[in-house]
Amino acid sequence: MEKVIEGIYFIPGRDEMIPDSHVYILGESHSRDLSMLDVGLMGRGDEKLDHIEQGGIRLEDIKRIILTHTHFDHIGCIKEIIAGLPDAEIWVHQIEGDYLERGDEKIIHGNEMFAGFIRSQYGVKDGFYQLSVHRKLSEGDVLEIGGLSWEVLHIPGHSAGGIGLYNPKNKVLIPGDTVYADYNIGRFDLYSADGNQLRHSLERLSQLEAEILLPGHNRILKEGARESIRETLVRWKQYLG
Numbered sequence: 553m554e555k556v557i558e559g560i561y562f563i564p565g566r567d568e569m570i571p572d573s574h575v576y577i578l579g580e581s582h583s584r585d586l587s588m589l590d591v592g593l594m595g596r597g598d599e600k601l602d603h604i605e606q607g608g609i610r611l612e613d614i615k616r617i618i619l620t621h622t623h624f625d626h627i628g629c630i631k632e633i634i635a636g637l638p639d640a641e642i643w644v645h646q647i648e649g650d651y652l653e654r655g656d657e658k659i660i661h662g663n664e665m666f667a668g669f670i671r672s673q674y675g676v677k678d679g680f681y682q683l684s685v686h687r688k689l690s691e692g693d694v695l696e697i698g699g700l701s702w703e704v705l706h707i708p709g710h711s712a713g714g715i716g717l718y719n720p721k722n723k724v725l726i727p728g729d730t731v732y733a734d735y736n737i738g739r740f741d742l743y744s745a746d747g748n749q750l751r752h753s754l755e756r757l758s759q760l761e762a763e764i765l766l767p768g769h770n771r772i773l774k775e776g777a778r779e780s781i782r783e784t785l786v787r788w789k790q791y792l793g
């Protein structure tokens with residue numbers, strides 16, 4: 553677990569045939585009001601919890617799991633995490649929260665090919681990811697958690713209920729899979745994705761005063777986030793409708 557700045561810790565994903573999302577732990581450790589942002593691929597829960605404990609964080613201080621979106625590589629091990637954090641709440645954008653509550657796994661799987669692969673490779677039965685959501689997030693919500701303030705940005709395009717979290721004070725942006733730090737963007741061919749919406753979301757993110765970019769995969773950036781997103785938009789917008 554790597555400290556990005558005070559109150560933000562980074563656990564890199566370890567990809568298999570399917571990627572494993574990065575996990576971020578948000579909140580100043582003395583606050584005892586920490587959040588786990590995304591959990592990662594199925595089978596990786598215990599490993600993630602070990603990293604957190606080895607980093608000196610008490611598991612009981614993690615009060616909630618926030619999901620940037622509910623693709624399998626971000627939500628996969630959530631039941632393992634819930635087993636280790638039984639009192640933690642689940643916070644997710646309203647749209648994908650509704651899918652989770654009614655056990656509709658189309659966004660989790662993304663398409664029929666992945667659904668088949670996940671069922672056979674991981675033995676996941678239909679309905680496995682039906683979950684209660686404690687808080688459904690919306691555009692404009694401000695989360696005052698763990699001594700930091702985060703604005704919730706609804707940034708659809710990669711998936712219908714994708715969110716970003718933005719901390720203006722420290723100029724930190726956590727965009728999920730909407731944009732990466734290597735001039736790439738999230739795919740926009742899966743269920744509920746939309747290239748035109750993704751372009752709008754990227755345009756929006758490119759307006760933010762952001763230095764630190766903490767995406768769902770690949771490298772992170774500790775400075776120059778805004779310039780990176782702008783360049784990414786220039787490279788991709790012709791493909792986004």
Ligand SMILES: [Zn+2]
Binds near residue numbers: 729769
């Ligand atoms: Zn991902």
Ligand SMILES: [Zn+2]
Binds near residue numbers: 621623710729738
């Ligand atoms: Zn994704």
